[in-house]
Amino acid sequence: MKVAIVGGGLAGIAAAHTLLGDAGVSEVHLLEAAGGYGGRASTDSTSIPGFAFDKGAQYIQDPTTNPLTDIAKDLRFETVKEEDLYELRVDEDGVWADVDTDTPEVQAVVDAIQRSYDAAKSQPNVVVAAKPRFDTQAEMFGHATSPYGPFTESAETWQYLAADRAREAAGDGAENLFVKRGVGTLVAAYGQLLPTLYEGRYKTRFGTRVTSIAHGDSGVTLTLGTSGGSLAVDACIVTVPVSVLGSGAISFEPALPAAYTNALKALRLGSYKKLALKLRTDPEDIVPGTNYYLIETEPEGVWQCYRLPHAPDVLVAHAAGDFAAALDAMEDKDVFSLFKANVQSAFDAVYFTNGKAITNWSKNPNAQGAYSYTAFIGGGPSEPGPLKARSDLGVPLGKLHFAGEATNLKCYGTLQAAYFEGVRAAKAVLA
Ligand SMILES: Cc1cc2nc3c(=O)[nH]c(=O)nc-3n(C[C@H](O)[C@H](O)[C@H](O)COP(=O)(O)OP(=O)(O)OC[C@H]3O[C@@H](n4cnc5c(N)ncnc54)[C@H](O)[C@@H]3O)c2cc1C
Incomplete structure (x- = not known):
């Protein structure tokens, strides 16, 4: 049996390992639009010398059940466990002051989010997001520091809450x-094992964008956009992000049935932006291992920033949801300036030197967003379609299979979801 895999992120890599572990599979062809493995797990090791900047995924979550924990051990990648602390910096009458995350004002917002989530959870359909209103900075920080993280300042709030809660429920704590x-380096190394382990049976083509897929009872034929030509196989696993699929970048012949196109309307990738700046000096006020939340007014949002204990000479910042989307629309140099000005007004003596890195997932044609949430697309309790989107997309369509973080029902939006789904689709092909 000859199988094609579209996409060389963790789902595609895990699918390839699973397929090639079966002697009945004679050839696996992995087609990847980018120049290497990793997809949304990708490390930039050059922009800041000596610092591995994870542009997408950076944590191995739920390490006791996450397959990457063992893969890291096997491939001798050193991991570190870091217990985070959270601190807010608010501007009280022009004076910067630290606020505890458990002050009543902040806690009230966190509790309100939990109550809303509990109410939303009981609905058969997905709850629409409304951008929350904040009267005080502490309220805004309450949202930013709720157990759901910085997503909660955005209009994507409830969708992300559902994602985060799903992860927590499935997690090991x-x-x-x-x-x-x-x-990202680890995921790429796991991909790079494939040609060595399965020489002769495994073929990969980087820089190869799949533009159309014809599927039928006798097999699947893929059109390879950039290199031209086509590839005929017995079965195909498509792991490209749902935003890419939903954008029509790959056409299907015959067209996908309604269950799939409806699922792709409901599954979106949200916005998440990261940047990193090399520090020239050691700013006393910014303690490694502590997360600081800084308010921004134009565009409105909250930065989360921190120094990693294992890389204290770098300041990393994250933004999420609407705020990240607004930053993605700006020039990189303006985003750096905005963040630097904010940090320098909140803390004394923060100086930067050469070395900086930034992401823009929404403008990356191979991702078109960060990670999946289920959008509210109308309907009511009698129309629970959006909640079924992930399982609908994962149903095999003859010889064609879809897999990736977004088809996982328990921990979507994570690396382990991508891994589990790649394995699931490969087993379905083998069956
Ligand atoms: C900013 C950010 C932070 C995150 N943080 C975490 C975290 O800390 N922990 C965690 O577990 N997860 C995190 N995630 C989520 C995690 O990165 C993803 O869930 C996971 O990497 C998805 O893997 P995948 O294989 O499903 O998809 P992808 O990694 O997106 O792989 C799909 C591949 O398809 C390729 N492709 C696209 N179009 C085509 C085409 N037409 N032809 C051929 N190839 C194509 C892409 O280039 C890509 O390589 C984060 C994601 C982001 C963006």
């Missing part, structure tokens, strides 16, 4: 792991 050389 153990501390996240960082990979010192970058989780």
Whole structure:
């Protein structure tokens, strides 16, 4: 049997390992639009010398059940467990002051989010997001520091809450792991094992964008956009992000049935932006291992920033949801300036030197967003379609299979979801 895999992120790599572990599979062809493995797990090791900047995924979550924990051990990648602390910096009458995350004002917002989530959870359909209103900075920080993280300042709020709660429910509660050389480097190394382990049976083509897929009872034929030509196989696993699929970048012949196209309307990738700046000096006020939340007014949102204990000479910042989307629309140099000005007004003596890195997932044609949430697309309790989107997309369509973080029902939006789904689709092909 000859199988094609579209996409060389963790789902595609895990699918390839699973297929090639079966002697009945004679050839696996992995087609990847980018120049290498990793997809949304990708490490930039050059922009800041000596620092592995994970542009997408950076934590191994639920390490006791996450397959990457063992893969890291086998491939001798050093991991570190880091217990985080959270601190807010608010501007009280022009004076910067630290606020505890458990002050009543902040806690009230966190409790309100939990109550809303509990109410939303009981609905058969997905709850629409409304951008929350904040009267005080502490309220805004309450949202930013709720157990659901910085997503909660955005209009994507409830969708992300559902995602985060789903992860928590499926999780092991153990501390996240960082990979010192970058989780993207680890995922790429796991992909690079394939040609060595399965020489002759495994073929990969990087820089190869699949533009159309014809599927039928006798097999699947893929059109390879950039290199031209086509590839005929017995079965195909498509792991490209749902935003890419939903954008029509790959055409299907015959067209996908309504269950799939409806699922792709409901599954979206949200916005998440990261940047990193090399520090020239050691700013006393910014303690490694502590997360600080800084308010921004134009565009409105909250930065989360921190120094990693294992890389204290770098300041990393995250933005999520609407705020990240607004930053993605700006020039990189303006985003750096905005963040630097904010940090320098909140803390004394923060100086930067050469070395900076930034992401823009929404403008990356191979991702078109960060990770999946289920959008509210109308309907009511009698129309629970959006909640079924993930399972609908995962149903095999003859010889064609869809897999990736978004088809996982329990921990979507994570690396382990991508891994589990790649394995699931490969087993369905083998069956
Ligand atoms: C900013 C950010 C932070 C995150 N943080 C974490 C975290 O800390 N922990 C965690 O577990 N997860 C995290 N995630 C989520 C995690 O990165 C993803 O869930 C996971 O990497 C998805 O893997 P995948 O294989 O499903 O998809 P992808 O990694 O997106 O792989 C799909 C591949 O398809 C390729 N492709 C696209 N179009 C085509 C085409 N037409 N032809 C051929 N190839 C194509 C892409 O280039 C890509 O390589 C984060 C994601 C982001 C963006």
